[in-house]
Amino acid sequence: MDAVIQVTDLVTHYGQRRILDGIELSVLPREILVIMGGSGSGKSTFLRHLLGLKKPSSGTIRILGQDITGLSRKQLYALRKQIGVAFQGGALFGSLTVGENVELPLREHTRLDEDTIRIMARMKLEMMNLSGFDTLMPSELSGGMLKRAGLARALVMDPRILFFDEPSAGLDPVVAAELDELILKLRDTLGMTIVVVTHELESAFKIADRITVLDQGRLVITGTVDEVRATDNERVQDLFNRRPRNDAVDRDAYLHRLTGYRHDAL
């Protein structure tokens, strides 16, 4: 099977600081891959690179066979029509109703008539248990509803790949569990390839076919849920067991950070 997403030797910088280092990853068709990592691990940056919102320092990212690091804007836009992205807070446009938000991609990219567009948008909202909410403004929805509406908008073009940023962050456990079910259903019924970025263990273990763990800009391990659980990598176990990090403290570096002076220069 050809990989849907193939990342090779991805290196990225923010200013002088190296954020991602030598990332290698492939995502297979119809699989749910979960990218895990604590805050500051680089997982959000990694997602932005996968979406083509940022250009890496080096390395390639092939999505559906095309290297997105070398595409023109036009080619990138063409590719993105096959990709859905659900953002953390939904990222709905405040000036449009929920329905208009979901209809937007159809209006921009298809020549369907008004009724068809409305029906297709309502179908997606129905799927997200949001029927009847299409005339409301995003400001009238709760956090969980915004997320689901954002997901409906991401799915309205029937994408081949879905990216989902932090599906369960900030939701109560019941709503989070419902979203997990929904993600599984999408893969099973529509055959989508799904990449989820999260730091929630429970949700990751429930939905993932494979998990990859990012730590300080490097991929520590990639494997099935059982493989990743069984690993004896300390960082991964810290993350799983909610253990605080015990970074070995370099005395000079610590002083340097505190004082702003190099200790050895004093």
Place this chain on the structure above:
Amino acid sequence: MINVLHRLGDSSLGFVEQAGRLLLFLLRAIASAARPPYRWQALLRQVHFIGARSALVILVAGFFTGMVLSLQFYDTLVRFGSVSLLGSAVALAMIRELAPVLTALVVIGRAGSAICSEIGIMRSQEQIDALECMAVDPYRYLLAPKLVAGVISVPLLTSLFIMIGIVGGWFVGVVLFGVSEAAFFQGMYETVTLHDIRMGFTKSLIFGLLVVWITSAKGFFLHLERYGAHGAEGVSRVTTDAVVIASISVLCADYLISAIML
């Protein structure tokens, strides 16, 4: 000493970087506005927002500006015994200088700040990323209609300002101080040339572009602010910056255009 030099270099680098970014932003927005299909509906909404909804403020501001102008000119002209010049003085000052500048400043305060904070919030809530990811070009979808609407609305508002300003001047000069109505308007006809109107119009066109350009770009590049801009605090700080920079740019541009066209 090294520290001062370092900071000086750092901030001038920052300035050059920001200027370059703004210029590219403008070019890309203009290019997207020029390419069909055009977004008439979005354009109409923006003209309504920037133009129509500023009209009332412009009417009030214009009327009072005209009144105070007439008052000051009357006081001065009486000393030289040339009150008959009142009409042309008011009209020339309005058309060439005050109406374009004050209209631009009103639009910055009313619409510019709103544009900047709206786009800034869209940036910080990932809505602009969402547009990108839906393969909808934010320059075309979001920015081009605003830019074109600015270029359309500001000249229209300026002409409104001029008209109501002359009415205000007439009210103080003719009605309150009893200057002859015929002299007031005859002087205006005789002195105001097409060139004066062209100058006012050129100014208002350029100001319209400047105002929307600077305020929307500041919001759009919220995430690239040098000292970080996050959430509500970031949006409010960037909006303040945008209003200040836009106002100063308008005043600088005003001098430059006057110097070139006079």
